[in-house]
Amino acid sequence: AQSVAQPEDQVNVAEGNPLTVKCTYSVSGNPYLFWYVQYPNRGLQFLLKYITGDNLVKGSYGFEAEFNKSQTSFHLKKPSALVSDSALYFCAVRPNTGGFKTIFGAGTRLFVKA
Amino acid sequence: GAVVSQHPSRVICKSGTSVKIECRSLDFQATTMFWYRQFPKQSLMLMATSNEGSKATYEQGVEKDKFLINHASLTLSTLTVTSAHPEDSSFYICSARGGQGANEKLFFGSGTQLSVL
Numbered sequence: 001a002q003s004v005a006q007p008e009d010q011v012n013v014a015e016g017n018p019l020t021v022k023c024t025y026s027v028s029g030n031p032y033l034f035w036y037v038q039y040p041n042r043g044l045q046f047l048l049k050y051i052t053g054d055n056l057v058k059g060s061y062g063f064e065a066e067f068n069k070s071q072t073s074f075h076l077k078k079p080s081a082l083v084s085d086s087a088l089y090f091c092a093v094r095p096n097t098g099g100f101k102t103i104f105g106a107g108t109r110l111f112v113k114a
Numbered sequence: 115g116a117v118v119s120q121h122p123s124r125v126i127c128k129s130g131t132s133v134k135i136e137c138r139s140l141d142f143q144a145t146t147m148f149w150y151r152q153f154p155k156q157s158l159m160l161m162a163t164s165n166e167g168s169k170a171t172y173e174q175g176v177e178k179d180k181f182l183i184n185h186a187s188l189t190l191s192t193l194t195v196t197s198a199h200p201e202d203s204s205f206y207i208c209s210a211r212g213g214q215g216a217n218e219k220l221f222f223g224s225g226t227q228l229s230v231l
Contacts, residue, residue: 009155036222043118043207043222044158090157100146100211102220106157 002027004093006105013081014113021076021108023091033074034092034102035065044090050074061085081112117141118210120223127198128231135193135226137208143188144210148220149181152205164191198230 004025013019025031032051036044048059055067065076074091091105117140127133137147145166150158162183163171170183180202182194191210195202205227209220 004157034219041123041224043120043224044209044220045222046219049219100148100220101160101163102148103160104150104158106155 002093002095002103004091004103004105006089006091006108008108009106010109010111012111012113015083016080019076019078019081019085019110019112021089021091021110022073023075023105024071024073025091025093025103026072027093027095027103029096031096032094033065033067034094035059035063035074035076036090036092036104038088038090038107047076047089081110083112083114086110086112118144118208118221118223120208120226122226123224124227124229126229126231129199130197133195133198133228135195135206135208135228137191137193137210137223139189139210139212139221142210142212142221144191144212145188146211147185147191148209148211149183149191149193150207150209152207152225158207161193195228198228200230203228203230 034049035047038044047063048057050057050067058064063078067074088107088109090107092102094102119138121136147164149161152158161176164183164185166185166188172178185191207225208223212221
């Protein structure tokens with residue numbers, strides 16, 4: 001079955017330190033990969049996506065993600081965390097089968113402490 | 115940027131009543147919208163794909179007669195939870211497919227918290 005795993009329920013990091021939010025997936029073929037962020041009482045906001053090309057993708061708010069095909073991972077990173085980055089982050093995968101159906105991970109709550 | 119408006123943001127209803135949730139694309143036309151259900155500390159679960167002018171496509175295990183979806187125009191899709199029961203209490207989120215080509219992506223509404231008493 002196709003799935004997306006975010007192994008950490010919560011990630012805690014001090015402001016100014018680098019952060020990593022992990023994501024691995026089990027989807028056949030060459031899927032499209034996404035990261036979304038959700039703030040309280042808000043819908044999901046698009047951060048970045050990987051379709052093809054350079055394995056390091058840069059997105060909104062200074063976030064980037066690294067695609068690793070052999071490990072089927074797409075970890076979200078940021079060199080220096082801000083308190084305002086505290087939110088719920090979702091990794092998502094869209095199988096490259098012509099449709100637009102997207103599979104989401106369970107989400108990882110990022111808490112950045114001042 | 116593209117905006118999706120979802121209304122209401124919160125609704126409390128009695129068991130047995132029906133609740134309608136609206137999802138509007140404000141500044142773009144969306145031929146395809148999606149409805150998700152999100153349980154606490156769990157992922158978004160796709161319920162159905164809503165296509166303008168045609169019947170919605172439901173995911174396995176989702177009751178079509180309970181979760182009625184209507185996509186009558188290019189900017190509006192509605193989800194009606196019929197004869198709601200406490201187990202239907204959840205956070206419902208819609209998204210709309212927008213943009214062109216490489217910029218095509220999903221735009222999400224802010225969600226509706228449904229509480230059935």
